[in-house]
Amino acid sequence: MTDALGDAAKCSVCGRAAVYKRTYSGEILCERCLLRALARSVKRQASRYGRTFRARMSVLVAASLHSPHLGAALALALSRATANLGVAVNMAIPQGDGWGVEFDPESLETLRARGVRIWRAHLRLEGGLPSTLVGCMRLDRAWSARAARLIGAHAVAVPVTRTLAILAALDSLLAGEPWGLSEASQEASSVSGLAVAPLFYGVEGEAAAALAGAWRLHAWPACRPSTLGKRAFYSIARGRPELEFSVHKTVEPLAASARRRYGVCPQCGGLTPGGGLCPHCRRSRIVCVGVEPA
Numbered sequence: 001m002t003d004a005l006g007d008a009a010k011c012s013v014c015g016r017a018a019v020y021k022r023t024y025s026g027e028i029l030c031e032r033c034l035l036r037a038l039a040r041s042v043k044r045q046a047s048r049y050g051r052t053f054r055a056r057m058s059v060l061v062a063a064s065l066h067s068p069h070l071g072a073a074l075a076l077a078l079s080r081a082t083a084n085l086g087v088a089v090n091m092a093i094p095q096g097d098g099w100g101v102e103f104d105p106e107s108l109e110t111l112r113a114r115g116v117r118i119w120r121a122h123l124r125l126e127g128g129l130p131s132t133l134v135g136c137m138r139l140d141r142a143w144s145a146r147a148a149r150l151i152g153a154h155a156v157a158v159p160v161t162r163t164l165a166i167l168a169a170l171d172s173l174l175a176g177e178p179w180g181l182s183e184a185s186q187e188a189s190s191v192s193g194l195a196v197a198p199l200f201y202g203v204e205g206e207a208a209a210a211l212a213g214a215w216r217l218h219a220w221p222a223c224r225p226s227t228l229g230k231r232a233f234y235s236i237a238r239g240r241p242e243l244e245f246s247v248h249k250t251v252e253p254l255a256a257s258a259r260r261r262y263g264v265c266p267q268c269g270g271l272t273p274g275g276g277l278c279p280h281c282r283r284s285r286i287v288c289v290g291v292e293p294a
């Protein structure tokens with residue numbers, strides 16, 4: 001195990017060797033207590049969506065196009081959160097013509113050992129992969145909802161952390177595209193008739209990435225989106241988690257007002273300025289999705 005905190009650091013909960021210091025709380029956590037903390041947060045977030053997430057259901061987690069290590073961390077946290085509830089946790093890995101998200105085999109074994117079922121989702125896209133964060137988040141929702149229907153899952157979880165949410169909000173506002181604010185909201189979207197929810201919304205990106213690192217969940221993304229908001233975010237928020245932890249207070253009223261002004265894209269469930277597909281989905285239109293066990 002790597003121990004960036006030094007050999008002497010002990011978990012402030014249980015005393016085992018620590019792997020991570022959580023900036024916002026100051027807690028020093030071992031890999032198990034970090035998992036328990038994020039599983040608690042996932043459970044709390046899932047309870048916001050009423051009966052969408054319930055016992056004995058099947059959930060598909062999208063191993064995201066842009067942050068697949070966070071998708072794996074979410075699958076791990078969700079399987080921990082639902083261990084006694086009979087929930088089937090699935091994770092789908094997207095790939096297409098000449099591109100694909102890659103996991104190292106040990107990462108997938110770690111997830112399988114925790115009961116996660118792994119699938120490959122084959123996408124045929126007209127127009128190619130998106131190059132922006134909002135575009136990637138939208139395509140993640142679109143393909144994973146279609147994959148979920150194919151395997152009979154009842155709902156979809158995407159690994160959108162509060163850090164990604166605030167980056168999406170800044171991107172949308174800086175680009176003058178307020179309809180992109182739906183990506184920053186924690187409300188579940190309805191896509192292909194299924195609810196898609198950001199179950200890591202209560203978690204800062206740094207902690208989700210630390211969970212992936214601590215459990216050696218390594219993956220290579222298919223998309224490396226540019227974000228306008230990153231520089232603004234890091235100049236304001238470096239070492240100051242308040243910005244992330246108030247994201248919903250800032251973003252939800254803006255997203256609610258955007259919802260009154262814009263329509264909903266039939267492919268991704270995000271807001272769109274015109275009728276029909278949103279500008280992102282027009283650039284990356286899904287022609288076909290197929291799923292097979294990995």
Ligand SMILES: [Zn+2]
Binds near residue numbers: 011012015030031033
């Ligand atoms: Zn511990």
Ligand SMILES: [Zn+2]
Binds near residue numbers: 266269270277
């Ligand atoms: Zn769309």
